[in-house]
Amino acid sequence: MQKLVELKNVTAGYENEIAIENADFSVYEHDFIGIIGPNGGGKTTLLKVMLGLQRPWKGSVEYYLDGGGQNLIGQMGYLPQINKFDDKFPVSVYEVVRSGLATPKKLFSRFSKEDNTRILETLQDLGISHLKEKSIGELSGGQKQRVFLARAIVSEPKLLFLDEPNTYVDNKFEAELYEMLHYLNQRMAIVLVSHDLGTISAYIKSIVCVNKSVHYHDSNTISEEQLSVYNCPIQLITHGTIPHTVLKSHSHE
Amino acid sequence: MNNLLEFGYLTNSLLAAVFAAISCGLIGTYIVSRRMVFVSGGLTHASFGGIGIGHFFGINPIIGAAVFSVIAALGIEKFSNRRLVRQDSVIAMLWSLGMALGIIFIYITPGYSPNLMSYLFGSILTVSSLDIWFLGILSLVSIIVFSVMYKVILYVSFDEDFARTRNLPVQTVKYLMISLVALAIVFNIRVVGIILVLSLLTVPQSIANLFTNKYQNILIFSVLTGLVGTLSGLAAAWLLNIPSGATIVFVLILMFFLASGVKWLQNHGKKALI
Numbered sequence: 001m002q003k004l005v006e007l008k009n010v011t012a013g014y015e016n017e018i019a020i021e022n023a024d025f026s027v028y029e030h031d032f033i034g035i036i037g038p039n040g041g042g043k044t045t046l047l048k049v050m051l052g053l054q055r056p057w058k059g060s061v062e063y064y065l066d067g068g069g070q071n072l073i074g075q076m077g078y079l080p081q082i083n084k085f086d087d088k089f090p091v092s093v094y095e096v097v098r099s100g101l102a103t104p105k106k107l108f109s110r111f112s113k114e115d116n117t118r119i120l121e122t123l124q125d126l127g128i129s130h131l132k133e134k135s136i137g138e139l140s141g142g143q144k145q146r147v148f149l150a151r152a153i154v155s156e157p158k159l160l161f162l163d164e165p166n167t168y169v170d171n172k173f174e175a176e177l178y179e180m181l182h183y184l185n186q187r188m189a190i191v192l193v194s195h196d197l198g199t200i201s202a203y204i205k206s207i208v209c210v211n212k213s214v215h216y217h218d219s220n221t222i223s224e225e226q227l228s229v230y231n232c233p234i235q236l237i238t239h240g241t242i243p244h245t246v247l248k249s250h251s252h253e
Numbered sequence: 254m255n256n257l258l259e260f261g262y263l264t265n266s267l268l269a270a271v272f273a274a275i276s277c278g279l280i281g282t283y284i285v286s287r288r289m290v291f292v293s294g295g296l297t298h299a300s301f302g303g304i305g306i307g308h309f310f311g312i313n314p315i316i317g318a319a320v321f322s323v324i325a326a327l328g329i330e331k332f333s334n335r336r337l338v339r340q341d342s343v344i345a346m347l348w349s350l351g352m353a354l355g356i357i358f359i360y361i362t363p364g365y366s367p368n369l370m371s372y373l374f375g376s377i378l379t380v381s382s383l384d385i386w387f388l389g390i391l392s393l394v395s396i397i398v399f400s401v402m403y404k405v406i407l408y409v410s411f412d413e414d415f416a417r418t419r420n421l422p423v424q425t426v427k428y429l430m431i432s433l434v435a436l437a438i439v440f441n442i443r444v445v446g447i448i449l450v451l452s453l454l455t456v457p458q459s460i461a462n463l464f465t466n467k468y469q470n471i472l473i474f475s476v477l478t479g480l481v482g483t484l485s486g487l488a489a490a491w492l493l494n495i496p497s498g499a500t501i502v503f504v505l506i507l508m509f510f511l512a513s514g515v516k517w518l519q520n521h522g523k524k525a526l527i
Contacts, residue, residue, distance in 0.1 A: 053414055078418045089286055090468045091411050099408045102419045107405045135466035151415070 037210035077152035141168030272388035274479030281454035295344035299351030305358030375446030375498030
């Protein structure tokens with residue numbers, strides 16, 4: 001299997017505070033990695049470091065995508081957390097998805113017919129063609145997640161990063177989303193940040209636990225004992241006759 | 254001779270009104286969509302420091318203000334990502350520091366002190382040819398920037414991080430745009446003054462935003478509403494012999510309320526029909 005990204009002993013943070021420490025793992029072709037951990041544990045920071053949005057303080061991130069790390073445009077798709085968006089921002093769904101095809105070269109020229117076809121196809125694949133002309137603020141949480149997923153995959157990336165795509169959505173959408181990701185996983189590696197593991201664990205192939213320290217776990221099942229070794233207090237959902245959530249937390253340090 | 258002079262004043266004022274509407278309509282859209290109104294307020298008042306320093310050193314105060322504001326703007330943009338201090342507190346400091354420096358420098362300048370009121374409230378009827386040139390060039394540059402860089406401005410404004418993952422020149426665009434914001438503020442001080450310039454940069458956009466949700470349309474509508482506001486405000490000020498800056502702002506805000514009424518009726522009418 002081809003290696004796509006390698007994190008070598010990465011430490012990163014903001015100002016004087018360390019957010020993640022000693023992240024040391026690789027993402028391969030067809031991987032489906034679930035990043036879990038408590039809020040404020042550094043999940044988003046880890047994602048941003050992998051995307052090249054934030055420079056590591058120590059260690060390095062190496063890309064093995066086409067072009068040897070020189071030209072990564074369009075090879076990494078990104079779906080950020082949707083709560084950071086301004087609902088009043090005047091932009092249409094079509095324009096948002098089109099920005100997923102923007103490149104420095106294309107900035108001053110018009111988008112091509114092929115681009116347009118590709119945008120329309122992606123909108124269709126995700127079942128949001130009818131929302132094309134709507135402005136982003138008019139959409140529901142699930143519709144927004146679909147639009148941002150469309151923007152992330154319209155360029156057919158090799159690697160897809162998703163930051164909590166299962167927030168602000170209902171259960172029905174969540175189930176559909178996982179089916180979509182399962183299908184996309186045939187053509188791209190996926191790295192997904194999630195606040196819970198229960199519903200998605202069937203599709204995930206490996207787990208990364210982040211609570212400042214970063215642990216790679218090469219399996220889609222994880223026990224509470226392992227979580228405690230990784231120092232990673234998260235919500236574990238167990239399945240029984242009566243739906244219930246077991247909250248297990250470990251004090252840090 | 255008197256008539257000719259008056260004619261010259263009038264042409265200059267008309268040109269200033271047109272250029273103010275163009276530059277503020279375009280650059281204000283960037284400000285409003287990115288919710289940078291507070292930053293812009295800070296830059297507006299900081300520019301008074303530049304006016305004072307310019308006055309003290311015998312430079313054209315508007316040039317002094319332009320240099321001072323652009324430096325302040327680039328500084329804000331550069332440090333806006335640091336989390337050491339709250340950004341709004343820094344802006345508030347800059348806001349009052351500018352005003353303080355302006356007053357100190359104007360006070361310690363020997364001899365004649367300028368008409369402070371004209372900087373605070375504008376005086377479109379006495380704009381100089383140099384001011385017109387500044388405004389005209391700024392308008393032309395804004396038109397070129399927004400037509401050539403429309404997409405990248407939109408993408409960077411909407412989602413910086415995503416624009417970075419597409420390798421777009423995010424930082425360059427942000428520095429360029431904040432400099433344009435600073436220049437738009439300073440050159441329009443002549444038209445409506447420090448206290449009132451923010452309304453030229455936000456009211457036309459708010460009116461446009463009532464009727465359209467497309468960035469491109471907001472750009473165009475803001476320029477058009479701005480034109481109606483500045484020209485009719487100027488006419489009213491000229492006819493009634495009242496301060497021009499205040500009249501322009503008053504007319505613009507009146508237009509906003511009228512437009513809100515029209516919008517309300519539109520929605521109401523639709524509901525009544527259904």
